[in-house]
Amino acid sequence: MxxxxxxxxxxARLFDGRTWHEQATLVVSNGRVSGLSSGPVVAPTLDLGDCxxxxxxxxxxCNGGGGILLDGDTTDVxxxxxxxxxxxxxxxxxxxxxxxxxxxxxxxxxxxxxxATRLGLAGFLGLHLEGPHLSLSRRGAHDxxxxxxxxxxxxxxxxxxxxxxxxxxxxxxxxxVPPETIARLTRAGIVVSLGHSDATYEQAMAxxxxxxxxxxxxFNAMSQMGNREPGLVGAVLDAPGVSxxxxxxxxxxxxxxxxxxxxxxxxxxxxxLVSDSMAQAGTDWTSFLLGDDxxxxxQGALRLADGTLAGADLTMFSAVRNWVDIGLGAIExxxxxxxxxPLRALGHEDPHRLAEGLPADFIVLTPDMxxxxxxxSGIAIAEYSS
Numbered sequence: 048m049x050x051x052x053x054x055x056x057x058x059a060r061l062f063d064g065r066t067w068h069e070q071a072t073l074v075v076s077n078g079r080v081s082g083l084s085s086g087p088v089v090a091p092t093l094d095l096g097d098c099x100x101x102x103x104x105x106x107x108x109c110n111g112g113g114g115i116l117l118d119g120d121t122t123d124v125x126x127x128x129x130x131x132x133x134x135x136x137x138x139x140x141x142x143x144x145x146x147x148x149x150x151x152x153x154x155x156x157x158x159x160x161x162x163a164t165r166l167g168l169a170g171f172l173g174l175h176l177e178g179p180h181l182s183l184s185r186r187g188a189h190d191x192x193x194x195x196x197x198x199x200x201x202x203x204x205x206x207x208x209x210x211x212x213x214x215x216x217x218x219x220x221x222x223x224v225p226p227e228t229i230a231r232l233t234r235a236g237i238v239v240s241l242g243h244s245d246a247t248y249e250q251a252m253a254x255x256x257x258x259x260x261x262x263x264x265x266f267n268a269m270s271q272m273g274n275r276e277p278g279l280v281g282a283v284l285d286a287p288g289v290s291x292x293x294x295x296x297x298x299x300x301x302x303x304x305x306x307x308x309x310x311x312x313x314x315x316x317x318x319x320l321v322s323d324s325m326a327q328a329g330t331d332w333t334s335f336l337l338g339d340d341x342x343x344x345x346q347g348a349l350r351l352a353d354g355t356l357a358g359a360d361l362t363m364f365s366a367v368r369n370w371v372d373i374g375l376g377a378i379e380x381x382x383x384x385x386x387x388x389p390l391r392a393l394g395h396e397d398p399h400r401l402a403e404g405l406p407a408d409f410i411v412l413t414p415d416m417x418x419x420x421x422x423x424s425g426i427a428i429a430e431y432s433s
Contacts, residue, residue, distance in 0.1 A: 053081070054425055055092040058411070061100040062379055064387055064400035073100055075407040078424030082403060095411055098419060101378075102400030103139030103408035104363040104385045107216060107392070108175055108263065108292055108321035110144045112136075112328035116337070117143045119152025126159050130170045132329040135429035137364040137421050138322070139170050139408040140390075142216060147178030147189040153204065161211035169423060170408075172393070173214030176205075177263060181243035182220040187268040188357035189243065190338055197224050206235045214393050218263040220244035221279070226257035233258030238393060240292075243268045244279050251282035255289055260316075261392055262291035264323055265308065266300045267356070287313045290392035292321035294359050295366040295375075298348050299323075302373045309375060319388040320366040320381070325349055325358035364410070364418050371416075378416070 053076045061071040063083065072092060074082040088094070111117050113132030115125040126143065133141045145156045153176065160174045178189055180197040197219065209215050216238040221229075222245060229239050241254055242263025247270070262269070262283040270278030283291050293300060293308070300308075305318075312318055322328070326335055327344055334343050342349050342357045349357045363385050370381035386400050401409060407425035412418060413432070421429040 052076075055084075055089060056095060056100065056411075056422075057088055057092050058095040058100045059097045059414075061401070062102070062382060063402065064102045064382070067379065071100070073401065073407070073409070075425035078407060078426070080401055080403055080405055080407050083401075097414040099412045099414075099416070100401075101382055101410050101412065102386045103134075103410060103421070103423070104137050104367065104382075105140045105172075105389045106133060106138045106322050106324075106363050106385075107142040107172075107319070107389045108144050108177070109133055109138070109141050109324045109328070110146060110177075110358055111326035112324060114326055114330050114332070116326040116335075117145050117156060119148060119155050121156065121159060123159060123162060126163055126171075127168060130163075130168060131428075133322075133324075133363075134170050134423055135421055136329060136362045137410045137418055137429075138362065139410075139421070139423055140172050141170055142172045142175045142214065142393075144175040144177050144323075147181065147186075147193045149193060150200070150204070157204070157208040157211075161208070164212050173212045173216075174208075175216040175218070175240075177218040178243065180217075180219040180223055182223060182245045184245050185220070185243045185268045185270075187243060188337060188340070188342075188351060188355055197228060202228065202231060205232060205237055209236050214238065216240050216261065216393075218242040221246035221250045221254035221259070224254075226253050229254050229257040229259050233260075241269070241279060241283070245270045246279045246282075248277040248279075248282045248285075251279045252286065255282065255286045260289055262289060264299065264321065265291040265293045265318065266304060267294065284308060284311045285313060286316065288316050290316040290388065291318050292323075292389070293318050294323050294361065295320055295369045296347060296359050296361045297369060297373065299356060299359060302375070305373075305375060317388045317391075318384065319392060320363060320370065320385045321389075322361045322363050322366060323359040324361060327360065328362065368416065 240261035272281040
């Protein structure tokens with residue numbers, strides 16, 4: 048099928064991001080959704096039988112994929128490889144993430160992102176800069192030698208980059224960057240996320256009042272909630288306008304902890320899913336290098352030699368499956384946490400994912416809820432059926 052053809056996809060169930068449709072037909076024209084129908088089948092139609100159609104997933108934190116880690120050596124082709132790898136895994140919209148690095152490497156990656164935006168790289172939402180303005184005590188796998196305070200040059204760099212990118216998320220530690228700087232960043236349209244931080248509840252709430260609106264991988268690499276000091280975790284759950292990513296692999300966060308967090312989170316902010324995947328995504332690698340460190344891939348986790356978690360061996364589709372399997376929500380809840388809720392955290396007011404006029408980016412699941420086919424602009428880019 049060519050992108051300018053009209054094609055119809057009939058399935059037993061279709062979730063458009065807001066509503067379930069039974070025995071529905073998704074109509075695609077010129078790579079975009081042109082309608083949904085539950086009427087008689089009109090030829091030509093691809094009958095998907097008992098399968099389910101869901102919107103393409105969204106990931107605001109993926110550090111790499113397809114054997115490429117986003118860093119100062121990444122090329123334009125490498126960035127496209129990361130985006131396309133996650134697309135084939137069902138995540139059709141991504142915010143590639145650069146972890147703590149040098150100013151020169153940051154400039155390089157920001158230039159890559161600006162070119163990708165100008166060229167309209169399909170599935171590229173912008174960039175997430177996770178560091179280097181973090182807490183040394185909560186650095187996780189980030190290189191301690193590269194963690195540093197935020198300077199005027201860093202602020203100007205981010206302001207300039209925001210004018211060239213659709214979205215920038217910056218993860219920083221609230222105790223290292225003052226509220227007035229956070230306010231300046233948010234005025235420039237930058238989404239400030241708190242993470243890798245040992246902030247107190249009061250420091251975190253001051254950052255949120257200044258405009259920070261997100262938290263990075265909730266519970267991991269941050270001050271925990273105690274009975275007298277709620278820490279960053281407590282502040283995130285208590286702040287109504289704040290959303291937070293969570294790594295739902297049941298390794299980074301226990302299922303009971305996730306369940307408690309979902310119950311405690313005050314809205315309209317919400318907990319959404321992220322993969323925190325590394326270069327191994329979409330490969331059969333058993334180990335790889337992160338700077339000078341060897342990362343071992345085993346038993347569903349990525350770890351340094353000392354056992355420190357270093358990203359996650361997770362796809363967004365696996366996160367959705369996990370969310371449902373451990374009883375945290377129905378499939379539509381899990382899909383919302385992997386589509387509309389992260390997009391809302393980026394500032395999209397009504398991120399309705401399979402609606403007329405929007406790109407026909409969707410995934411097809413088997414009756415057993417396994418990933419069968421991935422479609423970008425109405426064209427199959429990955430098929431998993433036997």
